[in-house]
Amino acid sequence: MTPEMASLLQQHLSGAPAGDTLAQLVGDDPELAAIAQLLSRREQQLEAQLREEELEEERPLDIPLAAEDDRVELLRDQVASFADDVTRIRDTLELVSAALGACPTCLGADDVCALCHGRGVPGSLPPDPVAFDQIVMPAVRAHAFTRSRTGRGLDQENPKTETPDWSTP
Structure with a gap:
């Protein structure tokens, strides 16, 4: 070389x-x-x-990251919304279970419930008087009114006594 x-x-x-x-x-x-x-x-x-x-x-990858950030933010909003829904549902279940004197976790419907083992059916506990007046009494009054009009239960000639359709807002 x-x-x-x-x-x-x-x-x-x-x-x-x-x-x-x-x-x-x-x-x-x-x-x-x-x-x-x-x-x-x-x-x-x-x-x-x-x-x-x-x-x-x-070079920063702004465009794909920005789109990813938008998706992450959307998912965070959805999770927050679901968390709010769960909180509302739990609050409602707590109120209804207190009104009925039932297990606040499962209403006595779950044999493996950590709280009641399926024995917390409505009436198994003393009902909360305020919750009872708020939840149960309006249903009792409506039921009594319907029975008094027909003597049996539902008024077949009056469609207003039918079960309301809660699926539409």
């Missing part, structure tokens, strides 16, 4: 540009000049590609 080739190899391994040493090796040989020119172009392309990749790594 010639000293020029050793120098070129050493420059290549160190990462330094080898343009000047390559030009010296080529000298006046036209075939080597063409190869040297191709190598030089390829080196420039690779350097440009490397710079571009480095810029891409530094």
Whole structure:
């Protein structure tokens, strides 16, 4: 190996540009000049590609992250809404169970309930008087009124005594 080739190899391994040493090796040989020119172009392309990749790594990914942030925020809002629904349902169950004198967790319907083991059916506990007046008494009055009009229960001729449709707001 010639000293020029050793120098070129050493420059290549160190990462330094080898343009000047390559030009010296080529000298006046036209075939080597063409190869040297191709190598030089390829080196420039690779350097440009490397710079571009480095810029891409530094560039923040705002657009996809912004869309992701929007989805995360939407999910957080939905979870908060579900949590509010669960709180309202629990509050309602607590009020109804207090009015009926039943287990506040399962109304006595769950044999593996940690609180009552399925024995907390309505009437198994003393009802809360305020909750009873608020929840049960309106239903008792409506039932009594309906029975007094027909003597049996439902008034078949009066559609207003039918069970209301709660599915529509």
